[in-house]
Amino acid sequence: MRGVVLATLLSLMAASPAAADPATLTEGQVLRGRFVQERHLQGFSQPLRSEGDFVLVPGKGLIWRAEIPFPVTTVVTPAGLVQSVAGQETTRLPAARLPFLSRLYAMMGGAMAGDWSALDGEFTVARRQDGKTLRVTLSPRRNGDPAAAALKEIDAQVGRFVEAVDLVKPGGDFDHLVFSGQALTTGAPTDAEAAALAAAGK
Amino acid sequence: MSRALALVWLLVVLAACVHVGVVTSRGLPLQTDLMALLPREDRDPVLQRAKDAAAEAIAQRVVILVGDEQREAARAAASSIRDALANAGLLLPGGDVPGADAVKRLGAAYFPHRAGLISEADRRRLLDGQGESLVARALSQVFGFAGMADGRLLARDPFLLFPAFLADLPVPASRLSLDEGWPSVTEDGRTWVLVTGRLAEKSTALAFQKRFTAVLDGAVAAAERAEPGLRVLRLGALFYAQAGAEQAMADSAIVGLVSLAGTVVLLILAFRALTPLVLGVAAIGVGAVTALSACLLLFGELHVAAQLFGASLIGIAVDYALLYFGQMFSPRAEPRARLRHVLAGITLGMATTVVGYATLALSPFPGLHQVAVFSGVGLVGSFLTVVLWFPLLDRTPSAPLGALRRRLAEGLWAFWFERRFRRARAVALLLAVGIGAAGFARVGVDDDVRHQQALSPPLVAQQAEIQRLAGFGQTGQFFVIEGAGDQQALRREEALGDRLAPLVAKGALAGWQSPARFVPSQARQDENRRLVAERLTAPHLAELRARLGMDGPAPEAGAQAAPLTLAEVSGTGALPLLSALVPETEPANGRALHIVTLDGLKDAALVRSAADGLEGVRFVDPTGDLTRLLGAYRHRAVTLLALSALLMVPLLAWRYGLAGALVAMAPPVAAVVLAPAVLALFGLPFTFFAAMALVLVLSIGVDYAVFCAEDDGRRDPVTLAAVLLAMGTTVLSFGLMAASGVAGVRSFGAAMAVGVPLAFLLAPLGGYARPRKGRW
Incomplete structure (x- = not known):
């Protein structure tokens, strides 16, 4: 499930060939931005809202730092997923235990180069141009895969970058993510970012 | 008189043939389970049952890992291999990896009892008073990237303790996870898919091993044709057993063939006649049949290892035939005269050897009892055949002894008896003492059962790779x-x-x-429930609910369900x-x-x-137990060796006097002591199998020394030439085992290859003992 979310996000952020003026992310570039995540859970009257920033380094991984209301950093690399709170590791999931995650990593390469056909194998991809915005809807293709079955649908709005994503789960829970302040720079990640990715990639 | 005895013996042999024939026609009750050779630990039946159950669980599993760079190709190959094995009825239905449905049932069984179920790490944190860290974990899972928070789960398990418990279940193959129904792992761009199951029949059954590997090899070959980059790794007791059996068979086939051919060529070259060969084989054959018959009467069944080992011991009997036919090269042309000349030697040789083997029966090991009876009876049978039948069947004329053999025999006699070789003898003795001292300084024992078996190296490598990849x-x-x-x-x-x-x-x-x-345990479940209530729920729940914005009443914490049971x-x-x-x-x-x-x-x-x-x-530690057992066997064998040497002394003393008996014992004892020292100099450890070879070296060495003592000071080259031939055949039939790939067999062969020639070289020393007058 985490793999689906992750890979989909990454590949959507990467590029969308049909968009008016899509940013194409390549190695040697870094994408930074801020996010607001609203998690709508059954039985909760209010969504769980969190915000923070993220750093995406193609080929290296993703650093996702929630600051409000609870500071927690998630680093995702080809080696897996690591969460830490105040420098203390709280969760570590090696990719070897999640074949689905590693598989989506492979597909990411294709998606970055604008090749959506690899994703086609796992998802039904529907695209709809809505003014300047491209709306992409992904539905898991197979019912048998427990990982894919954990998601019902992914909806994304893509402009120059991915602007918003909805992750809908079968039980009715859904996450709504809004991205802002995205900036694409050329060059290496900062030392701190590189260190965080390296520590998670161990 | 002697004709009548020969006839009686013929009747006995025929009866034994009929007995063995009848039993064989119903299927020879051969025991092949190696464990049957070991004393059962009947002192502790509980332990034995647990061991059997654990061993069975391990031995009846096979694990096959199919890897390819293409995920789909790996899955297709795994599927075709599994289907091939299942369709052939080689695996039990159901497999042993739970499917998605079973996992759901498991979750459903656990969930109502979740209050008492927490992971070991979480329990440790609560005991250490680190409840906050669990709050932080729950918050990070809810607010972190790609959180797994589920509204309904959070309401019932706000600290998310239950997923942590499930993740902590100690399933083997910890690196594998289910990928669309197949346990898989991805590493370095290669997807590995697991095929596993329990065998439909015993992994020790040879026929089943063959069938299984044939079907598997076929399925793997087909899969590899479809996908050339495919890799298939295997792990299981069955594969080891099958590879071991294959090697042992190939091994014994080659060793057996070379040794048989070598012996035949040697005998024909030595005698330039067929009679000695034919009668020699007859002597051994009669020994084997009577031995088999006796064992079947006594034990009702026979262990295949006892049979093989016993048969090799009977092989010594060919020495009696050789000593008899050695008389061909003497002036004695009349068969009775030939027999009379060697009778004392072979009788004493037989008696001492039977005494030596009888000590094997004193050990607590059931396998050695069978060996003792089999070889003892067989030896007597062969002896009687030589004594009773040879004079009647022997038609060979006298012949001159070959020049080379004559010179060798005369030289060896001279070396030990003539004055001019006094210094050389002293040097040889010093050398022997030096070798003995140097060798014993580095003698090492090796009882490790894993070293005695020949584990197929490719299988060992595959096992290591599977264990690394899958976390098995x-x-x-x-x-x-x-x-x-x-x-x-x-x-x-x-x-x-x-x-x-x-x-x-x-x-x-x-x-x-x-x-x-x-x-x-119920106690632990109660304790867990209390720990969560006191150290997590009471101090932290309100705060967590506030931070998560959960309103409404908190669900009753523990759902006081009855404790979960194993059933x-x-x-x-x-x-x-x-x-x-x-x-x-x-x-x-x-x-x-x-x-x-x-x-x-x-x-x-x-x-x-x-x-x-x-x-x-x-x-x-079953392997360790076997190793300790082999060590015990080795100690036992050395003790038996010493005991049989002691028991031989009175027999020899009756014939040669006490001093003479000690003289006659000196060469074989020296050979037995020197052999392990020489082996140690070559870096070979002393094992149970080497100790068993020394039992044989002792018996053979005493025979050689007795033959020389019976020479009665004549220093007849014919005697020593016959002993030389006997040594040649023995080294050919046993010494060649030193080339075996099975370490135990190799150890046995090496000890024979060193010990028997040593016994031969020292044997003329036995000539210093002289038969006392009036005995025979």
Whole structure:
């Protein structure tokens, strides 16, 4: 499930060939931005809202730092997923235990180069141009895969970058993510970012 | 008179032939299980049953890992291989990896009891008063990237303790996870898919091994044709057994053929006649048939190893035939005169050897009893054949002894008896003492049973790769837990677990699987419930609910469900592993027997000591036990060797006087002592098998020395030439085993290859003993 979310996000952020003026992310570039995540859970009257920033380094991984209301950093690399709170590791999931995650990593390469056909194998991809915005809807293709079955649908709005994503789960829970302040720079990640990715990639 | 005796013997032999023939026609009751050779640990039937259950669980599994760079190709190949094995009826239906449905049933069984189920790490944190860290974990899972928070789960399990418990279940193959129904792992761009199952028949059955590997090889070959980059790794007792049997057969076929051909050529070259060869074979054949008949009468069955070993011992009997036919090269042309001349020697030789073998019957090992009877009876049978039949069948004329053999024999006599070789003799003796001292300084023993078997190196490499890829690290050692009931057994496992956890942190082992980790004892469940209530719910729940913005009443914390039982979880069928860990549950005599298996054992001594002082907990190391047993066998064999040497002395003393007996014993004893020293100089360790070879060296050496003593000072080259020939055939038939790939056989062969020639070289010393007048 985490793999689906992750890979989909990454590949959507990467590029969308049909968009008016899509940013194409390549190695040697870094994408930074801020996010607001609203998690709508059954039985909760209010969504769980969190915000923070993220750093995406193609080929290296993703650093996702929630600051409000609870500071927690998630680093995702080809080696897996690591969460830490105040420098203390709280969760570590090696990719070897999640074949689905590693598989989506492979597909990411294709998606970055604008090749959506690899994703086609796992998802039904529907695209709809809505003014300047491209709306992409992904539905898991197979019912048998427990990982894919954990998601019902992914909806994304893509402009120059991915602007918003909805992750809908079968039980009715859904996450709504809004991205802002995205900036694409050329060059290496900062030392701190590189260190965080390296520590998670161990 | 002698004709009448020969006829009686013929009737006995015919009767034995008929007996063996009748039994064989019904199927020879051959025992092939190696374990049957070992004394059962009947002192402890509980331990034995637990061992059998654990060994069975391990031996009946096969693991096949199919890897390819294309995920789909790996899955297709795994599927075709599994189907091929299943369709041929080679695997039990059901497999042993739970499917998605079984996992769901498991979750459903656990969930109502979740209040008492927490992971070991979480429990540790609560005990250490670190409840906040669990709050932080829950918050990070809710607010972190790609959180797994589920609204309904959070309402019931706000600290998300239940997912942590499930993730902590000690399933083997810890690196594999289910990928669309197949346990898989991806590494370096290659997807590995697991095919596993339990064998439909015993992994030790040769025919089943053949069928299984044939079907598997066929399926793998087909899959490889479809996908050339495919890699297939195998792990299982069946594969080792099959490879071992194949090698042993190829081995013994080659060794047997070379040794047979060599012996035939040697005998024909030596005698330039067929009669000695034919009659020699007849002597051994009669010995084998009478021995087999006697064993079947006595034991009702025969162990194949006892038969093989016993048959080799009977092989000594060919020496009597050779000594008899050595007389061809003497002026004695009349068969009776030839027999008369060697009768004392071969009689004494036979008697001492039978005494030597009889000591084998004094050991507590059932296998050695059979060897003792088989070889003792066979030897007497061969002896009687030589004595009673040879004079009647022998038509060979006298012939001159070959010049080379004559010179060799005369030279060896001269070396030990003539004055001019006095210095050389002193040097030789000093040399022998020097070699003995140097050798004994480095003699090492090796009882490790793993060294005695020839484990196929490619299989060992595949096992290592599977263990690394899949995280299968199960070792052969395990704990056996006994309890007055399941609850007591579970509590004992928890006490053991409290000691094993720090050892995991230290790296002494990678992990362990106990029934208690799947289903904690009721006491532990109550304690967990209390820990959560006191150290988590009471101080932190309100705060967590506030931070998550959860309103409404908190759900009643513990859902006071009855504690979870073993039966409930086993009943889901989702955990075949758990069933294997519980060979005897409560209803059996009101007593429970559980097993705790170990992963990645590095420091066996440290882990073994974890059981110290824990009642009902025992560490079991089957390989180590076998190794200790081989060590005991080795000690026993050396003791028997000394004992049989002692028992031979009175026989020899009757003939040669006490001093003469000691003289006659000196060459074989020296050979027996020197052989391991020489082997040590070549870096070969002393093993049980080498000790058994020395038993043979002693008997053969005494024969040689007796033959020389019976020469009665004539220094007849004919005598020594016959002994030379006997040594040649013995080295050909036993010494060649030194070339075997099976370490135990090799050790046996090497000891023979060194010991028997030593006994021959020293044998003329026996000539210093002289028969006392009036005996015969």
